[in-house]
Amino acid sequence: MPPTLEWVELEDGPALRLLDQTRLPNETTFVDCTTLEQVAEAIKVLRVRGAPAIGCAAAYGLALVAARSSAPDVGALRSELAAAREVLGATRPTAVNLFWALERMMAVASQSGLASAAELVRALVEEAHAITADDLTRCRAIGRHGAELIRPGWSILTHCNAGALATAGYGTALGVIRAAHEAGKGIHVWVDETRPLLQGARLTAWELVQEGIPATLICDDMAGYVMQQGQVNCAVVGADRIAANGDTANKIGTYTVASLCHQHEIPFYVAAPYSTVDFSLASGDDIPIEERNVEEVRLLGHFAARPVTPQGVGIYNPAFDVTPARLIAGIITERGVAGPPFGHSLRRLAPE
Secondary structure, three states: OOOOEEEEEEOOEEEEEEEOOOOOOOOOOEEEEOOHHHHHHHHHOOOOOOHHHHHHHHHHHHHHHHHOOOOOOHHHHHHHHHHHHHHHHOOOOOOHHHHHHHHHHHHHHOOOOOOOHHHHHHHHHHHHHHHHHHHHHHHHHHHHHHHOOOOOOOEEEEOOOOEHHHOOOOEOHHHHHHHHHHOOOOOEEEEEOOOOOOHHHHHHHHHHHHHOOOEEEEOHHHHHHHHHOOOOOEEEEOOOEEEOOOOEEEEOOHHHHHHHHHHOOOOEEEEOOHHHEEOOOOOHHHOOOOEOOOHHHHOOOOOOOOOOOOOOOOOOOEOEEEEOHHHOOEEEEOOEEEOOOHHHHHHHOOOO
16 A cells, blocks of 8 residues: 655655655546645645544645745744644644644644744654554554454444544554454445545445455445345544534444444444544534535546536535444444543543
């Protein structure tokens, strides 16, 4: 698997190199971002996507601003970083990892012991590296905990892409699937297309083919049928934000999958780093839901040569929905698996 993102040195200075996920699976293309605007644009248009990967990209974005700044002193550089934080924070409102990473970077930037701009740049680059390495470690731990829930021979349904492409390199939901496969459990994966941007069809299917994990692609509206036929043993999805009570925001269509699992008495699991839990929000009612450009629906995620809808019809395009905690069998984190009632179990997993 090529790296989702990495810090590179070009002839004229550092850059954030991103695997352009809008070009997959047909082209493996990389984009070198050298400005704040390029990083923000890459996050907005989904060149880099997935809550953990967005957080890593935003951290590197602030490091990039600092490394390429011409600010005359530390105070001016801190002001420049504060403005950059606002730009990056406005790119994707639902993914809490974005804000978690930005605040972690700004905490480093505010340290009084950093007396020179060079020291501040070095500290920010090191922190961005640490956030990325930390994500990879967390995802591997999520995979280990989640694989314990998977029985040999199971068929697992997943929605959207919560794999290496959505993280620093291993995956959350696909981390569980990858770990179960590595353990020799002989699993099979049902992959939802995930309209309108087809992250399942383009990205998850691509990852599973790369890893040699048996998988079958289905349209989103086929999930209920394969469940009805007894061909799904559990569902595992990622998350962009989890409220204190366990309500979970994930890619649009996840609530439908969870409801179908409930109807067919199939366990529905959420896999996400603990940083995805937002204890400041009491329930999913408080999670901001991003609404995206209607052209993504009109052009089948920009992949159709011409519109597939009639002129004049209204289009609604929310990027996420919220799955109520009552539909979730377990939330798999790097600290362990939380079960209902999540208001208690999620806090029990918190560090001392």
